[in-house]
Amino acid sequence: MTAGSMDRPAGEVPSDDLAVQARLREAADDLRAHVDERWVEVANVVLSRALTATRPSPPVRAQAPTGPVEIAEQVLVSYLRDSIDQLDDCEVVTIGIDTRPEHGIDGRGEVCTGVLVALAVRYQTVLIPLADRVREVAVSRLAQMLGPVEPAVSVSVVHVHIADVTRGDPKLTTDERSR
Amino acid sequence: MDVLSPGGERVAQRSDAVLARRSGLGDRVAFAELVDRHGPALYRYAVRMLDGEHHAAEDAVQEALTKAWVHLGAFRGESSVKTWLFRLVANECLSARRRRRPRPVDDAVLTAIPDDARAAPETVTVATDLRAALDVALVELPWRQRASWILREVESLSYAQIAEVLGTSSTVVRGQLHRARANLAVTMEQWR
Structure with missing residues (x-):
């Protein structure tokens, strides 16, 4: 409200106020369209630094030719997602790695006992063959990463859960957006 | 950004929710797209909330995006991704403002400035x-x-x-x- 507006009849919007509001909207529009130069300069550095942060993740035992090694659960999840992502008409929602502690001759460690893959699938996708393909891909990838571990990785430890059905491509949109 | 994922889909076509989900599962390209999409707005907000201090704004956005990357695995989509990212940046800005300490100033700075010395708005x-x-x-x-x-x-x-x-x-x-x-x-x- 500007000085002098008290003298105006109620309900009448003074032209000065309208001009100021229009100016303010123009300024807001200008600011919205503006990208700070400094951001353009530092964006890549900011992103790189953020990506170097480590997510807390328990280790899972693997068997390399040279002996036992441990792989972060997050790494397993990331590689599994990458492999399953190659399949059409489905998108990984979550991946859970089940482990149990085990005492071996070389000490204590967590061994992989199962994997739960939750998927979003496109409406009308035939689910059983898709789930079988997901199991095969997951087992193949796990075997590559964990090596000849005991208990052995097999399709029986990979559980597939259909968590969502989307009308559009689940790789591009969630159910909420596709409605 | 017009990045092609290994699957061949255009990353830029993905919704925020899908990008957040993929980022949570370790997809760095998806996170880069989220940063590309929302970074300018987050930085714009941080600079204005921190009185134009670009270094402080950069630190706030850096810290917020680092937290976003670490915690996206736990993001369940109760709020929109944009809202969630803004909340992280707003919290960092608030912390930065609280960390500011009063700085000693020269007495001359506190001397009253004559009215005619102030720059007229028109100028x-x-x-x-x-x-x-x-x-x-x-x-x-x-x-x-x-x-x-x-x-x-x-x-x-x-x-x-x-x-x-x-x-x-x-x-x-x-x-x-x-x-x-x-x-x-x-x-x-x-x-x-």
Whole structure:
């Protein structure tokens, strides 16, 4: 409200106020369209630094030719997602790695006992063959990463859960957006 | 950004929710797209909330995006990704403001400036553009009014989303916005 507006009849919007509001909207529009130069300069550095942060993740035992090694659960999840992502008409929602502690001759460690893959699938996708393909891909990838571990990785430890059905491509949109 | 994922889909076509889900599962390309999509707005907000201090804003956005990357695995989509990212940045900005310590100043700085020595708004308007004028006006607003106005008028968030970002209620946001608009109108009146 500007000085002098008290003298105006109620309900009448003074032209000065309208001009100021229009100016303010123009300024807001200008600011919205503006990208700070400094951001353009530092964006890549900011992103790189953020990506170097480590997510807390328990280790899972693997068997390399040279002996036992441990792989972060997050790494397993990331590689599994990458492999399953190659399949059409489905998108990984979550991946859970089940482990149990085990005492071996070389000490204590967590061994992989199962994997739960939750998927979003496109409406009308035939689910059983898709789930079988997901199991095969997951087992193949796990075997590559964990090596000849005991208990052995097999399709029986990979559980597939259909968590969502989307009308559009689940790789591009969630159910909420596709409605 | 027009990045192709290994699957061949255009990353830029993916919704925020899908990008957040994929980021949570370790997809760095998806996270890069989220940063590309929302980074300019987050930085814009941080700079204005930290009185134009670019280094402080950079640190705030850096810290917020690092937290986003670490915690995206636990993001369940109760709020929109945009709202969630703004909340992280708003919290970092608030922490940065709290960390600021009063600085000793020279007595000369506190000496009253004669009225005729102040730059007339018209003079400054000639030298700066409308956005600069708005930045000056925003600095004079109290923190919550400033945050509410930027999030509503510039970033187009709803009252409920702003309330979520600032940790308050929609009613409070409505009041803060009303006061912010009135205060800005008074300030901007001088810049016509």
